[in-house]
Amino acid sequence: MKVKHEPLASLCNAVNPQRLVQTAVQLVSAPSPTGDAGKAADCLAEILRADGFAVTRPAAGHPSSPAVAVRFDSGRKGPVLQFNGHLDTVHLPFVPPRVDGDQLTGSGAADMKAGMAAAVEALRALRDANALRTGSILLTGHDLHEAPWGFGQQLDHLIRDGCVGDAVLIPEPLSTQLPVIGRGAATWKVSIRRTGPPVHEVMRPKDEPSVIAAGAELVGRLERLNRQLAFQSDALAGSASLFVGQIHSGEIYNQYPQECWLEGTRRWLPGTAKETVKAEFRDILSRLEKETGVSIAADFRFIRDAFFLEQQHPFVSAFQQSYRAVTGQDLPIGPKPFVDDGNSFSADAKVPAITHGPRAGGQHTVNEWVSIDDLVRVAQVYALTAAAFCSSP
Numbered sequence: 001m002k003v004k005h006e007p008l009a010s011l012c013n014a015v016n017p018q019r020l021v022q023t024a025v026q027l028v029s030a031p032s033p034t035g036d037a038g039k040a041a042d043c044l045a046e047i048l049r050a051d052g053f054a055v056t057r058p059a060a061g062h063p064s065s066p067a068v069a070v071r072f073d074s075g076r077k078g079p080v081l082q083f084n085g086h087l088d089t090v091h092l093p094f095v096p097p098r099v100d101g102d103q104l105t106g107s108g109a110a111d112m113k114a115g116m117a118a119a120v121e122a123l124r125a126l127r128d129a130n131a132l133r134t135g136s137i138l139l140t141g142h143d144l145h146e147a148p149w150g151f152g153q154q155l156d157h158l159i160r161d162g163c164v165g166d167a168v169l170i171p172e173p174l175s176t177q178l179p180v181i182g183r184g185a186a187t188w189k190v191s192i193r194r195t196g197p198p199v200h201e202v203m204r205p206k207d208e209p210s211v212i213a214a215g216a217e218l219v220g221r222l223e224r225l226n227r228q229l230a231f232q233s234d235a236l237a238g239s240a241s242l243f244v245g246q247i248h249s250g251e252i253y254n255q256y257p258q259e260c261w262l263e264g265t266r267r268w269l270p271g272t273a274k275e276t277v278k279a280e281f282r283d284i285l286s287r288l289e290k291e292t293g294v295s296i297a298a299d300f301r302f303i304r305d306a307f308f309l310e311q312q313h314p315f316v317s318a319f320q321q322s323y324r325a326v327t328g329q330d331l332p333i334g335p336k337p338f339v340d341d342g343n344s345f346s347a348d349a350k351v352p353a354i355t356h357g358p359r360a361g362g363q364h365t366v367n368e369w370v371s372i373d374d375l376v377r378v379a380q381v382y383a384l385t386a387a388a389f390c391s392s393p
Helices: 006-013 017-029 038-050 109-128 153-160 211-229 274-292 314-327 341-349 372-390
Strands: 068-073 080-086 098-100 103-105 136-142 167-170 178-182 184-193 241-249 259-268 295-304 333-335 353-355 369-371
Touching: 006 109, 006 372, 017 038, 017 103, 017 109, 017 372, 038 068, 038 109, 038 136, 068 109, 080 109, 080 341, 080 372, 103 109, 103 372, 109 136, 109 369, 109 372, 136 153, 136 372, 153 341, 167 341, 167 372, 178 314, 178 341, 178 353, 184 211, 184 274, 211 241, 211 259, 211 274, 259 274, 274 295, 295 341, 314 353, 314 372, 341 353, 369 372
Parallel strands: 080 136, 080 167, 167 353, 178 333
Antiparallel strands: 068 136, 098 103, 103 369, 184 259, 184 295, 241 259
């Protein structure tokens, strides 16, 4: 820690590394695959209650795993800063927590239970150092984050219910840049079918269309759209895109197949309405269906909308000031390479959101790890950002 100013140093020193690691280990110890994160949510709630915080458990449309919410109020009017994170993990074999030197490993250690532990520790530090002079902190944890098992439904419900601050910090493992723009993302799966049953190729009905030929035509049309989308580009975020990742049909080499299905993604830049994206995709399918005589069904699922952060916002200034106090330098700006809860806060709640977490790796694998030293740094930056932002006019 490089903080020299006495009040700031006092707040940073209130961050307790041992307590932080213990919290992270407890959260990682609770298996929580997406859709079934109740054990981790219960664990977080008990940790916060044991620390003396008043905890509420809004169902937010997912009563089998209610969310966790804590409001820590200074008692004086001011902005509300939200610490938010998901408690669910991807569906992989559970790996228990293990501390080895500077690393904590285990399921969800990187993505993002250790980050949530750092947010909890920042909350404790603000209370213990009596550093929150005005405003308040809202801490939220939830399920249904990781696609394709969840699509942010519980967070969306929390936002609709008004469980949102004036700005949000999200401790996803992105530590080397301040993301100011990011693409929205959706997944899609298309099924192309003909009416008749599977049959030997030499016995195929002459009047029934080829689902493989229709699938090939669809791939061509989607690729032409992808080339057009490449002109929609941002220097940081990159280009809008349409990606075909899978195409499958048939059971054996000489059977006339009944179905062909394709699957992929669609990404778009801020300023493009997600409804327009969906309508454009469905128009391509409708035209192909009419022209070829096949039957086409599509599942188009939004994951998160596009993201943009106004760099002149006081929240960004408070964050950079705090990051500089702890590290001695500014955090360079960059794109958000993935979609996360910040996209939802930006697009749906219209509040600024900063994704910033610890140095970590192995996300979405069985080899997740996170740097304990960097967890401490994140907790300090969060605490300082809260003290600065919540005291702003």
